[in-house]
Amino acid sequence: MSVQVLSIKDGHAATAGSVGLPSADLSCLFSRQALERFEPGEAIFWEGDEATHIFEVEDGMLRALRLLGDGRRIIVGFLRTGDLLGVSLKERYLYTVEAISPVQLRRFPRRRFEDEVARDPRLQEQLFSKLRDEMTAAQDQAVLLSRRSAEEKLANFLLLMKERGNSEHRAIVDLPMTRLDIANYLGMTIETVSRTITKLANGGIIAAAGRRSIKVLKMEPLRLLAEGDEGEHWMPPLARPGRYASANA
Amino acid sequence: MSVQVLSIKDGHAATAGSVGLPSADLSCLFSRQALERFEPGEAIFWEGDEATHIFEVEDGMLRALRLLGDGRRIIVGFLRTGDLLGVSLKERYLYTVEAISPVQLRRFPRRRFEDEVARDPRLQEQLFSKLRDEMTAAQDQAVLLSRRSAEEKLANFLLLMKERGNSEHRAIVDLPMTRLDIANYLGMTIETVSRTITKLANGGIIAAAGRRSIKVLKMEPLRLLAEGDEGEHWMPPLARPGRYASANA
DNA sequence: CGAATTATTGAGGACCGTCAAAGTAGGTGG
DNA sequence: CCACCTACTTTGACGGTCCTCAATAATTCG
Numbered sequence A, B: 001m002s003v004q005v006l007s008i009k010d011g012h013a014a015t016a017g018s019v020g021l022p023s024a025d026l027s028c029l030f031s032r033q034a035l036e037r038f039e040p041g042e043a044i045f046w047e048g049d050e051a052t053h054i055f056e057v058e059d060g061m062l063r064a065l066r067l068l069g070d071g072r073r074i075i076v077g078f079l080r081t082g083d084l085l086g087v088s089l090k091e092r093y094l095y096t097v098e099a100i101s102p103v104q105l106r107r108f109p110r111r112r113f114e115d116e117v118a119r120d121p122r123l124q125e126q127l128f129s130k131l132r133d134e135m136t137a138a139q140d141q142a143v144l145l146s147r148r149s150a151e152e153k154l155a156n157f158l159l160l161m162k163e164r165g166n167s168e169h170r171a172i173v174d175l176p177m178t179r180l181d182i183a184n185y186l187g188m189t190i191e192t193v194s195r196t197i198t199k200l201a202n203g204g205i206i207a208a209a210g211r212r213s214i215k216v217l218k219m220e221p222l223r224l225l226a227e228g229d230e231g232e233h234w235m236p237p238l239a240r241p242g243r244y245a246s247a248n249a
Numbered sequence C: 001c002g003a004a005t006t007a008t009t010g011a012g013g014a015c016c017g018t019c020a021a022a023g024t025a026g027g028t029g030g
Numbered sequence D: 001c002c003a004c005c006t007a008c009t010t011t012g013a014c015g016g017t018c019c020t021c022a023a024t025a026a027t028t029c030g
Helices: A026-031 A110-121 A120-145 A150-163 A177-187 A190-202 A220-226 B024-029 B110-119 B120-146 B150-164 B179-186 B188-201 B219-227
Strands: A007-009 A012-014 A035-038 A043-045 A051-060 A062-067 A073-081 A096-099 A105-109 A172-174 A207-208 A213-216 B008-010 B013-014 B035-038 B041-047 B055-060 B064-066 B073-079 B096-099 B103-109 B172-174 B207-208 B215-216
Touching: A007 B073, A012 A110, A012 B215, A026 A051, A026 A105, A026 A120, A051 A110, A073 A120, A073 A177, A073 B120, A105 A110, A110 A120, A120 A150, A120 A177, A120 B073, A120 B120, A150 A172, A150 A190, A150 A213, A177 A190, A190 A207, B024 B055, B024 B103, B055 B110, B073 B120, B073 B179, B103 B110, B110 B120, B120 B150, B120 B179, B150 B172, B150 B179, B150 B188, B150 B215, B150 B219, B179 B188, B188 B207
Parallel strands: none
Antiparallel strands: A007 A012, A035 A105, A043 A096, A051 A105, A062 A073, A062 A096, A172 A213, A207 A213, B008 B013, B035 B103, B041 B096, B055 B103, B064 B073, B064 B096, B172 B215, B207 B215
């Protein structure tokens, strides 16, 4: 396919593949880096710090957050095993990242990362793919936030966490983050998060299994709630209120 | 610093620097393409369409929107002169784009675009930069949507539109989009948008100059509103309610 | 086991969404 | 050129949802 290229940098000769595949995978860049551990609550970096490194999450869950002028806290995303951290940045990190559960990750200098990527079309392709995923996630959050009711938001959140959960076959959704994290991700208060969970539990749609995990009992009603098809299929047979937005063209 | 590398790919030799500037600018790719015109309301492409082209906006304003299952309309962004359209995509467009004002743009086949970019490190750099900008915009919208009050959201929106406005020196903010567009961008209703504008006007912070433009009279109060420092500096001297979110680490 | 943190539940009220109607452009045809 | 029609915007009244404040309950960790 493509001719192998010997890349030379700062006097160091770095083979870009030699015998087997070049650097078949972005992860290969990280695989030789030391494994670092972070305890829950610890920060990996802060919003505004100079963006010197890219990270790959080996294990655990993290939260990315921004602090507003008045002290309000906004969670812009949750990171899990396999996620790359810091690829979408210019000179400075634009959010703080903290460990939620015990975390293991590997770091790679941003400069070298960019050099390596610029050098290998396969890595380029993978990086673009990651960036597009991140874009999609950011837009999905925007869509999520513009959902109207608390129920709708939470239903969507649960489905999101379920899809990305490792135990794919089970109906158990892991929620390592606190209620405050959820609230700050969905743009509501912890009280409303709590009340909405209770409400869904009373409706028989979910069941709280411990505080940090939830079991989905009825998948379809949850999906319908998430799509905005409120009521109609579960507990209180409320009259369906009118529609929200109208098309205009 | 680092040794120049001649990269060879698929038998094509691409100079990474050579004499002059290769294709100095991403825009150069588009400059030879035919200029296309769209009238207000016309769609450039639809969500779900196969993503065959990349576009560069020459003139005018567009909206990018997604339709939810229940017919709700969500505006995920506004595009202006100079913006690239479709770079963050995989196989399919993930939103519909429609002209708001009369629009002129140029299109470029996505395949060729990607080839060209893969070939020239300078274009790569520029593309990454564009992608990062788009990322930042998406995240900023998420932050905007998680703002609490309508006033806060609208103040932020006005400042956003002002910054990106062409008449940088004036206090006039152009709003070519309808109230419905604004509402669907901020996650509220047209009535609330309208009421909030009236409220700001009554407070002497802005003045409506025609239907589609607004004059900012007092910059500082607007900034404070945008930051969540509500009241305190303008009309009704309300008691400041308690804080919303608390830190937790 | 006790202290601190996190989660749940309750009561009250503000804000914004809903429904409804009037007002304003803007455009087309008589 | 004005009348009329349509689309958009503004304003009003009302009710529901969710935020605020507050107290209690459940967990975690020393």
